[in-house]
Amino acid sequence: MFSARWQIDAKFGHKQTALELMRKWEREIGSQVGIADLGFQIMTGSIGAREATIESHHQVKSLAQLEEFFAKIAKIEAHAKWGKELEPYVVSGTSLWQIFRIVE
Numbered sequence: 001m002f003s004a005r006w007q008i009d010a011k012f013g014h015k016q017t018a019l020e021l022m023r024k025w026e027r028e029i030g031s032q033v034g035i036a037d038l039g040f041q042i043m044t045g046s047i048g049a050r051e052a053t054i055e056s057h058h059q060v061k062s063l064a065q066l067e068e069f070f071a072k073i074a075k076i077e078a079h080a081k082w083g084k085e086l087e088p089y090v091v092s093g094t095s096l097w098q099i100f101r102i103v104e
Contacts, residue, residue: 001102004058004066008086009050009094018054018089019044021082029079033072052091059102066099 010018022042026035039059045051060066073079 001104002060002063002066003100003102004060005055005098005100006058007053007055007094007096007098009052009091010054011089011091012052014089015044015052015054018086021086021089022054022056025079025082025086029073029076029082032076033069038069063099 008018019042026040026042030040035058039057041057043055043057045053058066058069060069
């Protein structure tokens with residue numbers, strides 16, 4: 001089992017807009033690729049983390065399942081459009097994927 005974490009930092013004063021766009025992605029794009037089956041969560045920095053940081057967590061059973069997820073979203077035109085809509089509210093160069101193995 002793995003936790004796939006995608007992280008961005010919102011530009012100062014734009015965190016709420018970035019969060020609203022993340023929820024829009026969850027409703028309109030994630031719902032098309034079975035995001036409900038991936039234990040999807042959105043988190044923000046609080047204590048010991050940058051307040052501007054926004055993370056989405058996806059829990060996957062295998063790296064193959066994660067690759068399948070990536071392949072599905074790459075085929076959705078609305079995903080590319082959403083990325084361009086989000087871009088003005090994100091600090092350039094802060095997008096980061098991290099994959100952690102869940103120890104049970």
